[in-house]
Amino acid sequence: MTVDEFNQAVKLHADGVYRFVLKNIRDEEKARDIVQDSFEKLWVHRNALPVEKLKAYLYATAYHRLIDVVRKDSRMSLIEEVRTEAVHTEQYTDLHEVLNKAVLLLPNDQRSVLLLRDYEGYSYKEIAEITQLNESQVKVYIYRARVFLKNYIGKMDVLV
Numbered sequence: 001m002t003v004d005e006f007n008q009a010v011k012l013h014a015d016g017v018y019r020f021v022l023k024n025i026r027d028e029e030k031a032r033d034i035v036q037d038s039f040e041k042l043w044v045h046r047n048a049l050p051v052e053k054l055k056a057y058l059y060a061t062a063y064h065r066l067i068d069v070v071r072k073d074s075r076m077s078l079i080e081e082v083r084t085e086a087v088h089t090e091q092y093t094d095l096h097e098v099l100n101k102a103v104l105l106l107p108n109d110q111r112s113v114l115l116l117r118d119y120e121g122y123s124y125k126e127i128a129e130i131t132q133l134n135e136s137q138v139k140v141y142i143y144r145a146r147v148f149l150k151n152y153i154g155k156m157d158v159l160v
Contacts, residue, residue: 001046001054009054010039017062024066034069038062102152110145113138 022031
């Protein structure tokens, strides 16, 4: 294939290949890149390709490049999803730290009964036996601790 034949192929087929790729990918910049890659590959293989097979070769090359781009984009979107999930995990960790700080601000009695109830899962009766308090005191301390935590985290929500 000569330079003139290549230029003629560009004039004849560039628009058709571009429309074909654009219809499938719906991104003008990527479509232009794919068309350019296809013609570049045609230029590299110009001596081994008969002129009669030129159009089929261009469309096949553009199609295969299109598939490569779509696969690459889908991998990139998966990577972005993983990064997004990591960000959500980090935000959860921050909330966890705020909650831990709030628990540390509680008076010792309230902190103890709250941790035994909410973190360890003991019943009110078991907590009363462990802490040497009566059940009604345990319930009051837990209620006060939860109200404090709710207000503290509520204030943090406004700040964030």
